[in-house]
Amino acid sequence: MKNNNALYLISRIREAANRFIVQELEANGIKGVVPSHGDILVVLYACEKCTMKELAQKIHRTKATLTVLVDKLIALKLIEKEKSSQDNRVTYIRLTPLGESYKGVFEKISCELNNLLFKDFSEEETKTLVTLLEKTRANIE
Amino acid sequence: MKNNNALYLISRIREAANRFIVQELEANGIKGVVPSHGDILVVLYACEKCTMKELAQKIHRTKATLTVLVDKLIALKLIEKEKSSQDNRVTYIRLTPLGESYKGVFEKISCELNNLLFKDFSEEETKTLVTLLEKTRANIE
């Protein structure tokens, strides 16, 4: 049961998926955005208004990393900051209209990626894969 | 069939596995080594003598990245460079005795990681997971 290469495959899949995302974003005229930025935008498509801390947790990055990523997205005019009026320590992040306008593109790319990854999978196989990955994750996290 | 979270799980598993590796290396007295360095050493445990180009391909990193990683491992006295006598463009990388001495530790950690990831998996489940991951990889790479 030892020495299978599942983890190797997992690394390769993840990297190829990231390449796919970057490539498709560029093909849709979105330059300079990497998957981590996409993660932020996707959170905001579901959440509207989010503190730095919440955002960091949701994309599984540290606050320090998030500061850099957010600065980049602000420079790209896709999101903006807003100080909380209740608590002066807190900063909210929200989409700009430009950021919102890309929602459809992100959904499309996400959908295409899934279609590609599992294109020849039966319902059953997809479900099995997800179940086994969940089990794996529970073992290590 | 859409919108499953397999890719999300894959990212989480990979990151947790990397954390595990770094943590175990430290617990075994190997500091400052990250998984990419480990990949290089593991290649050399199987290969003895390897050019920069071959190494880069085997660990799926660019030559530019490999240059940095190799410099680090040389600083740690785990590997060394050697100019080819046939072709002056070529540099061989090989383990130092210190690097060789860690072979057992790397094997142990790799084994422990697999045992942890798939600890409650049946033979059958492990095989299924690997098969489905291979299929996924073939779809995207």
Place this chain on the structure above:
DNA sequence: TTATTATAGTTCGATATCTAACTATTGTCA
């Protein structure tokens, strides 16, 4: 034989990422 092309590796500049240290604000409790 010389000019062109190909190949191996490094350097440079940019960026994502982290930890640790820091600032500023808020909360707690004696």
Place this chain on the structure above:
DNA sequence: TGACAATAGTTAGATATCGAACTATAATAA
């Protein structure tokens, strides 16, 4: 109320990573 602890976010320094440009060497072709 005032000191200390907790929390939110940023900054600094380090490192992995990449693409592009570069250097040096080897191979090929005219």
